Amino acid sequence: MRISEKLLTQRPFFSFEFFPPKNDEGELALFEAIGTLRSLRPAFVSVTYGAGGSTRARTVEIVKRIQSEFGITAMAHVTCVGHTRHDLRELFYDLQEAGIENVLPLRGDPPRGETRFVAPASGFAHASELTAMLRREFDFCLGGACYPEKHPEAPDAAVDLQHLREKVAAGAEFLITQLFFDNERYFEFVERARDAGISVPIVPGVMPITSFDQVRRFTALCGATIPPKLFAELEARADEPKAVEDLGVAYATLQCTDLLKRGAPGIHFYTINRSPATRAVVSALHAATAWQPTPRSAAPFLA
Numbered sequence: 001m002r003i004s005e006k007l008l009t010q011r012p013f014f015s016f017e018f019f020p021p022k023n024d025e026g027e028l029a030l031f032e033a034i035g036t037l038r039s040l041r042p043a044f045v046s047v048t049y050g051a052g053g054s055t056r057a058r059t060v061e062i063v064k065r066i067q068s069e070f071g072i073t074a075m076a077h078v079t080c081v082g083h084t085r086h087d088l089r090e091l092f093y094d095l096q097e098a099g100i101e102n103v104l105p106l107r108g109d110p111p112r113g114e115t116r117f118v119a120p121a122s123g124f125a126h127a128s129e130l131t132a133m134l135r136r137e138f139d140f141c142l143g144g145a146c147y148p149e150k151h152p153e154a155p156d157a158a159v160d161l162q163h164l165r166e167k168v169a170a171g172a173e174f175l176i177t178q179l180f181f182d183n184e185r186y187f188e189f190v191e192r193a194r195d196a197g198i199s200v201p202i203v204p205g206v207m208p209i210t211s212f213d214q215v216r217r218f219t220a221l222c223g224a225t226i227p228p229k230l231f232a233e234l235e236a237r238a239d240e241p242k243a244v245e246d247l248g249v250a251y252a253t254l255q256c257t258d259l260l261k262r263g264a265p266g267i268h269f270y271t272i273n274r275s276p277a278t279r280a281v282v283s284a285l286h287a288a289t290a291w292q293p294t295p296r297s298a299a300p301f302l303a
């Protein structure tokens with residue numbers, strides 16, 4: 001089923017993101033995590049693409065297996081990095097033949113060891129270009145990435161928002177945000193996007209914190225910030241991994257409750273290929289009803 005349709009019909013709307021493991025042992029653990037999370041009725045599961053297209057084969061095969069073996073709607077991330085247009089078309093024909101209906105086109109990060117993105121010969125330089133090709137030549141439901149705190153390479157928020165408008169104009173039907181920990185960043189971003197004429201659903205991306213060192217690395221890479229009070233609480237527990245995870249689950253549960261109560265269309269969880277923290281948060285949200293918004297309050301985020 002197309003994700004754009006699920007956004008209109010499925011409540012609550014939760015989705016999970018995984019990355020392709022590097023070996024067979026990791027792949028076994030990944031599918032165990034997916035099996036554990038299946039009972040939470042995810043709207044879809046997405047699978048990322050390694051830097052430089054390094055996990056292309058695993059990404060495609062995992063997406064196929066998720067949809068065929070687990071019966072869960074799957075979305076494949078695909079990047080411009082390291083691929084010619086011919087390469088990408090072959091990949092999309094493969095996904096199409098496998099019955100995959102949803103794709104997240106991305107520019108992608110530079111390959112390991114390189115500091116800036118260089119468009120491949122006969123390839124694409126921007127996600128909007130890849131999105132436009134997909135809209136012209138295929139019938140996928142297309143998503144797009146967005147950044148409440150702006151893309152790390154964007155000179156300012158206005159330029160970043162203009163690039164996002166181009167992506168939506170090219171064919172993105174919904175957007176998923178980069179992770180964030182301050183909900184006001186999300187709501188302010190949605191308001192600016194609506195003022196700029198971007199009307200597609202904007203799904204907030206949330207990562208339950210399970211490791212202090214890990215969250216510091218991730219936020220440094222993607223440009224997200226950790227609120228000072230949360231950072232201080234995490235730092236105070238830095239030598240107690242279980243305490244960090246407990247705080248991360250509690251914080252994510254409160255964060256998601258507030259997002260949903262104030263009208264966000266759903267939550268996209270960055271699972272880091274681990275099920276317990278995400279399962280705890282989503283189970284709590286399923287058990288609660290206080291977050292359920294009125295139809296009017298949801299309108300700005302679903303339009």
